[in-house]
Amino acid sequence: xxxxxxxxxxxxxxxxxxxRSYVHxxxxxxxxxxxxxxxxxxTDACLGFLDPARLSKIDIQGRQVSGDKASKTMALHSAIYSxxxxxxxxxxxxIHTHSTHCVxxxxxxxxxxxxxxxxxxxxAITPYFVMKVGHVPCIPYASPGSTKTxxxxxxxxxxxxxxxxxLRACMLSRLGPYVWNSSxxxxxxxxxxxxxxxxxxxLKKSAINPLxxxxxxxxxxxxxxxx
Numbered sequence: 001x002x003x004x005x006x007x008x009x010x011x012x013x014x015x016x017x018x019x020r021s022y023v024h025x026x027x028x029x030x031x032x033x034x035x036x037x038x039x040x041x042x043t044d045a046c047l048g049f050l051d052p053a054r055l056s057k058i059d060i061q062g063r064q065v066s067g068d069k070a071s072k073t074m075a076l077h078s079a080i081y082s083x084x085x086x087x088x089x090x091x092x093x094x095i096h097t098h099s100t101h102c103v104x105x106x107x108x109x110x111x112x113x114x115x116x117x118x119x120x121x122x123x124a125i126t127p128y129f130v131m132k133v134g135h136v137p138c139i140p141y142a143s144p145g146s147t148k149t150x151x152x153x154x155x156x157x158x159x160x161x162x163x164x165x166x167l168r169a170c171m172l173s174r175l176g177p178y179v180w181n182s183s184x185x186x187x188x189x190x191x192x193x194x195x196x197x198x199x200x201x202x203l204k205k206s207a208i209n210p211l212x213x214x215x216x217x218x219x220x221x222x223x224x225x226x227x
Contacts, residue, residue: 001092001183006032006039007052009184014041017097017188018048022195027098028176029071032184033081033091036060040077042068072145079150080157080180087161090182095191098176101198106138106173121171122194122201123210129197130211130219130227133179133190134168135160141173153178165226169194 001009010030017023028047031040037059041050045068056070062078064070071077077094084091105121121136122129137156142148153170160167168190169179177194181187201208211219219225 001032003034003039003057004052006034006184007055010039010041010055011050011052013095013184013188014047014050017095017191018046022099022191023047023097029073029077029096030184031071031074031077031094033093037065038074038077038081040070040074043071045071075145075147076150076153076178079154080178083154083157083161084167084180087157087166088182091180092182093184093187094178094180095184095187096176096178097191097195099191099195099198101202102171102177102195103174104202105198106141106171121177122197123208124216124227125201125208125210126197127211127215127219128193130216131223131225132193133197134225134227135165136169136171136177136194137167139170139172141175144175 010032014030026044026046029041031038037057039055039057041047042054042056054068056067057065058070058074059065073096080094081091102121119138121138124130139149139152139156149172156170157167168181169177171177177191179187179190179194181190216227220227
């Protein structure tokens, strides 16, 4: 993907997410990894009204070289790329939103992801959640931009990856999901599946039975699912 196409894709994805209320106001950010650095949405930018020419460009050393001031989450994006690409070298796009139902599921008291057994946002309740998203560990709450969040996310990515179940997403408690994949389109699809599954879980008032081990094994065999 050329830099110009990456710029256009970030703006296209941002507008699509904004128009469908996956993001609101100036919440959320999108980045793409380039051969010579990164593109990321500017700080306090509305994803529905991005300008390709004003996206922030960061070099490999983490220095901003052009565009508006980069999102304060660039450090976390960089950490995710570094860790996640150890288990999937194709990772090239990260999307962060404050998606309503995902955030709603973290508002009650629950265990933190740094405590065993690991707390996850959702059980395996649908096959497409298992296939398209996978495990989503909940990251303990910290103030936006906190270095503690980076440490927790790096630890989660390494732990799951080393166990043979590479992550495509994690959930920052009370803040929102981070998802990553091989392209902006694929990352958006991962986010959509995650938020829709969270919506299903949130709307269901009675207990939900997750997929059985037999059903999960069928998905592993048929679709090479890492779960």
